[in-house]
Amino acid sequence: MRTRPLKVALLGCGVVGSEVARIMTTHADDLAARIGAPVELAGVAVRRPSKVREGIDPALVTTDATALVKRGDIDVVVEVIGGIEPARALITTAFEHGASVVSANKALLAQDGAALHAAAVEHGRDLYYEAAVAGAIPLIRPLRESLAGDKVNRVLGIVNGTTNFILDKMDSTGAGYQEALDEATALGYAEADPTADVEGFDAAAKAAILAGIAFHTRVRLDDVYREGMTEVTSADFASARQMGCTIKLLAICERAADNGSVTARVHPAMIPLDHPLASVRGAYNAVFVEAEAAGQLMFYGPGAGGAPTASAVLGDLVAVCRNKLAGSTGPGDSAYTRLPVSPMxxxxxxxxxxxxxxxxxxxxxxxxxxxxxxxxxxxxxxxxxxxxxxxxxxxxxxxxxxxxxxxxxxxxxxxxxxxxxxxxxxxxx
Missing domain, CATH: 3.30.70.260 (ACT domain)
Incomplete structure (x- = not known):
């Protein structure tokens, strides 16, 4: 095993970032054995340096994220701050200064994924983002690697735990939308401002990423049709039950059989009770993939939260570090098909x-x-x-x-x- 550690810069130390740091510390020996070299947390960029962060050496904490990613000794940058800027500038700066990147930033990847991939290729770096779509659920890697020899025709999924919790409560207890939202907020599933979740923005960003990977084409956030679920009522659930259905907020990415165009959309929908997605309860996520050779595949698990999301981040970190030691990079952007994106x-x-x-x-x-x-x-x-x-x-x-x-x-x-x-x-x- 190589003795010189691979150095990691962590951008953001909130719910996910703190879990990443904790796992890196508590599982340090296992990670070193799996990678072939030790990994060392070399710096943590935050907005509030005075906040006590258990298990993190205060000497590692900085407010100057740009200076951290410009350090020539950083091997991997883990970006979990979210949003468009400064995340975009920090990621491209990391590439320019020799670091590969692991990100959980769905909004940025849905909007500017093509440009970020191009920057990674230009500088010979990795860009991994398993945590951007469905928390701990292995989904991007199976689509990008395990199904690389197959033709994916449809991806249908529940990719937002907050909305699934709300709709599940409305279905199982007869609660109204506001009552179910209040419970989700009290339990920590919903943010103080739940707009990104309940209006479908979060799921739409994930749909753009999934469609791009599944169909090997460019799909941006603006290409995704979006409807929220705030207008779903108890009466809708009663009608759904009469049809033998329930209601879920679905992300649906499809390849048309006739002309090969693709569509990506997010909206509430009735689905039959015997469909695998109908039984996904609480704040869980699940994604149903239909491929020509593999047939129907189901990916299920916790789609959000600090520890589940950190698990996906650490999985990417291990892969990127292995590539670093091998002097190679993993699979990057695959958009060779250039398929047209059809309107809703x-x-x-x-x-x-x-x-x-x-x-x-x-x-x-x-x-x-x-x-x-x-x-x-x-x-x-x-x-x-x-x-x-x-x-x-x-x-x-x-x-x-x-x-x-x-x-x-x-x-x-x-x-x-x-x-x-x-x-x-x-x-x-």
């Missing part, structure tokens, strides 16, 4: 539409006519009502999303339709 309107899906309508003869015929005029076939209709008020629930066959959207817009203009109570896509069938 081209996606073929199903709709579950709940309408408040006037309870009088001819309403169903008017509604059916609107569907026919837009080329959308109806699968099932369920109607109930009294005292002049009625509810009409329509489930469609598969059609282009643009046609379905146009249908809903036309339904809103009918005098007999008093309101569109709910619109939800149906997936996983």
């Amino acid at each position: 309107g081209d996606v073929v899906t199903r709709y579950h539409i709940s309408l408040d309508v006037a309870d009088k003869p001819g309403v169903l015929a008017q509604v059916a006519t609107v569907f026919a005029e837009h080329g959308v076939s109806i699968d099932t209709v369920r109607q109930s009502g009294k005292d002049g008020e009625a509810s009409l629930v329509v489930v469609t066959h598969r059609a282009a999303d643009a046609a379905l959207t146009g249908t809903v817009d036309a339904l809103r203009k009918l005098d007999t339709v008093r309101g569109v109570a709910s619109i939800m896509r149906v997936e996983g069938e």
